[in-house]
Each structure stands twice: as structure tokens, then as C-alpha cells.
Amino acid sequence: VWLLLVCAMILAMVVIGGVTRLTESGLSITEWRPVSGVLPPLSAADWQDAFARYQQIPQYRQLNPHMTLAEFKGIYWWEYVHRLWGRLIGLAFALPLFYFAARGRIPRALVPRLLLLLALGAAQGGLGWYMVESGLAERVSVSQYRLAAHLALALAIYAGMLWLAFGLLRPRPAALAPQARARLRPHLWLIGGWTAVTILFGAFVAGLDGGFIYNTFPLMGGRLVPSDAFTAAPLWRDPFENPATAQFIHRWLAVGLVAAVLALWLRARRAAADRSVRRALDLLAGMALVQAGLGLATLLLVVPVPLAAAHQAGAVLLLSFVVWALHCTRAGTPAPPRGILQAPGRALVPPIPEV
Structure with a gap:
């Protein structure tokens, strides 16, 4: 607590x-x-x-x-x-x-x-x-x-x-089959890194006031890639110093992140994952969609303070659900099934009360 x-x-x-x-x-x-x-x-x-x-x-x-x-x-x-x-x-x-x-x-x-x-x-x-x-x-x-x-x-x-x-x-981790863990966990780590990079580019967009330009979606100035993106020299600094480039990268990282989260959500269903893992991924997928909606609304409405603050809070909550999903899928001795405990060579014993 x-x-x-x-x-x-x-x-x-x-x-x-x-x-x-x-x-x-x-x-x-x-x-x-x-x-x-x-x-x-x-x-x-x-x-x-x-x-x-x-x-x-x-x-x-x-x-x-x-x-x-x-x-x-x-x-x-x-x-x-x-x-x-x-x-x-x-x-x-x-x-x-x-x-x-x-x-x-x-x-x-x-x-x-x-x-x-x-x-x-x-x-x-x-x-x-x-x-x-x-x-x-x-x-x-x-x-x-x-x-x-x-x-x-x-x-x-x-x-x-x-x-x-x-x-x-x-x-103790969830009761997850090794094959399911091997499928889901690398995907989750990818999503964790993707989430971190997307949030960091959001910080660059904020620091460059990039949310106040190109307040349309999906096009930016009538183009998929705006004309003033990737124009600063040296080119490697452009994503961090050009607001148009920073916003372009941030918005499409976010789109890709939502797609990756939904793909993982479907994969967990097919892998017959533990209920607690499915619940964690349900929350992650739901939060990814909410966060995408908040980001889109913040962009289209030209960064109203309440929406922008909610979008920032949403980024932290999304990261929280990534951490929770990673924690649920970690390796280790799983918790015993709810209801009964089986002791080797002994009769069934009553369940241990949850604290």
C-alpha cells in the first residue's frame, strides 16, 4: 500500500x-x-x-x-x-x-x-x-x-x-504454460519499449510546441508526410528539434503501438493464457484505445489543457498496465489453484485464506 x-x-x-x-x-x-x-x-x-x-x-x-x-x-x-x-x-x-x-x-x-x-x-x-x-x-x-x-x-x-x-x-506469477509465456513475454517487452519511446517523443512534441501545428489526422498539411518534416541539418537531430518531424513520429508510433497491443491481445486469446494474464491484457488493450482517443482529441482540439493533462495521465496508466502484464507473465513457481491445495502424498487440505 x-x-x-x-x-x-x-x-x-x-x-x-x-x-x-x-x-x-x-x-x-x-x-x-x-x-x-x-x-x-x-x-x-x-x-x-x-x-x-x-x-x-x-x-x-x-x-x-x-x-x-x-x-x-x-x-x-x-x-x-x-x-x-x-x-x-x-x-x-x-x-x-x-x-x-x-x-x-x-x-x-x-x-x-x-x-x-x-x-x-x-x-x-x-x-x-x-x-x-x-x-x-x-x-x-x-x-x-x-x-x-x-x-x-x-x-x-x-x-x-x-x-x-x-x-x-x-x-507468485500466474499459472502460465511455458509455451504461452515464450509467445507472450517477448511481445510484451517489445510493447514496453515501444511505449517508452512513444512517450519520450510525446515529450519532444511538448517541448517543441509541436501539438499546436498540423491539427488534423491522418494527414498533415494535406500530406501523409508534411513538407517541412525531415528538413533540418544534421538529419539525425531533426526528429528532436523539428516540431513537424517530432509530431509525425509520435503520431505514427502511437498508431503502431495500438496495433501491436491489439495483436498481443488476440495472441493471448489463442494461447489460452491464464485468466489473470487475459485480464491484464484486457486492461492494457482498453487503455491503449483510450489513450489513442485522448491523443487524437488533444491534437484536433489544439491542446486544451484538461485534455492534454488527461493524455499525459493516460500515458502513465498505459505504462502501468504494461508493467502489470509483464509482472503477470514472469517466470517462477505459480500460485496454487484457487479453492484447494494438493500436497504430494497427502489428502486435499483446505484452502489458505487470502490476506
Whole structure:
């Protein structure tokens, strides 16, 4: 429950971060104070000081020269909540970790993994500031490379923590025949990697404001491949710096991902997979379709904040179902059938109550 709660907080953090970016609030706090920054401006003078610091960066001078103090407070609060929520996640993970470890409640094998997640969480805070710093000197927005790295680390922490939580909730894998596992698991790993790459290209689309162009589907400017895609030099950087190319790649990666998930779903039916595996793949397939619909609506309606935030949450949920499906199909000694346990050479014994 503890790890799942922290995972839920990370999911909320990703959504808050997405709204912070969509409202162009991420550069409103121009300094990093991990301890004293817990408190927001408390007086009129404090607010004026914070606003004065924001007025020194290119985003204000080039994009928001007529912004009032009241408008500044609106974007400041989003970034403040984003940073405060990150601190709360750290406390929600670290304090129970040390408490449970001191009382011997954590299996010894899990301690190094949990400490690694704690270290990655601390690194995520530093990476977040490194991202913000990229937009304070010359740019009017943060680097899309650093934005993608920040999201990638958040999702890596989330997926790792979710895997550990699933392992504690369900220590034994599903009763899956080796042949079925051999068929399904490589396909699932492919989908996991595909999902990660699709999400990362979504981060590049966001960082380049690529969602505000070519708001049609399936064609882009009346063409399958837009005329300004794959035009930047050097070509290898074009997908990461050209918004048209980034959006083109992201949308077709998403289409391919949905097709791959549905193919896996059908394959599991033919492989006579365990019921829990089929249920996991049902959820995965359903979420893939929902996420595709959210992405399409976000594109066609030109990135309304609520829809875009839902699309970002959908990406995390889709990743969650991939992790769950991988966990259900892992190798190991399966759980006994529900209802009875068969002991070799002995009579049937009553079922063990589920906890």
C-alpha cells in the first residue's frame, strides 16, 4: 500500500508537471532552494522580489512584457505546487522506508532496490532544476532534451516502484504454460519499449510546441508526410528539434503501438493464457484505445489543457498496465489453484485464506 501510494503521487506529479508546462509556469521560480523554498512568498515585498527576478529572464522580456503581478501569481502557484509535491513525494517514500527498515519489516533483498529508488528520486530533483535552468538565460522555454530526460527518469522511478509493489502484492506469477509465456513475454517487452519511446517523443512534441501545428489526422498539411518534416541539418537531430518531424513520429508510433497491443491481445486469446494474464491484457488493450482517443482529441482540439493533462495521465496508466502484464507473465513457481491445495502424498487440505 505504501509503495502504491507513492506511485499514485508520482502519477499526480506527472500531471501537475504537464499542467505547469502547458500554462507556461515552469520558469516562474528562477532559483532553486530545496529547503527554504518550501515557503512561498508571504508578503507583498516577497511577491515583488519574486516577480522582479522573473522579469530578468528572456521569457518575460520576449513573451510576457505586459504581465501584471496578479497574472504572475497565477503561474507562480503552479510551479510552486509542482516543486512542493516533489518534496512531499520524497518524504512519503523516505520516512516509511527508514521506519520499516529500522523495524525489520522490509525483506533484506529489497533494501538496495529501495535505496536506489531513493537516490534516483533525489537525482530527479536536481535534474528538474537543470531543466528549468536551461530556460533562464537565452531561451524562452526549457530545453526539450532536458524535458524528455526529466520525464524519462520520473517514469523509470515510477515503473521500478510499481514493479516492487506488484511483487509484494502478488509474490507468485500466474499459472502460465511455458509455451504461452515464450509467445507472450517477448511481445510484451517489445510493447514496453515501444511505449517508452512513444512517450519520450510525446515529450519532444511538448517541448517543441509541436501539438499546436498540423491539427488534423491522418494527414498533415494535406500530406501523409508534411513538407517541412525531415528538413533540418544534421538529419539525425531533426526528429528532436523539428516540431513537424517530432509530431509525425509520435503520431505514427502511437498508431503502431495500438496495433501491436491489439495483436498481443488476440495472441493471448489463442494461447489460452491464464485468466489473470487475459485480464491484464484486457486492461492494457482498453487503455491503449483510450489513450489513442485522448491523443487524437488533444491534437484536433489544439491542446486544451484538461485534455492534454488527461493524455499525459493516460500515458502513465498505459505504462502501468504494461508493467502489470509483464509482472503477470514472469517466470517462477505459480500460485496454487484457487479453492484447494494438493500436497504430494497427502489428502486435499483446505484452502489458505487470502490476506
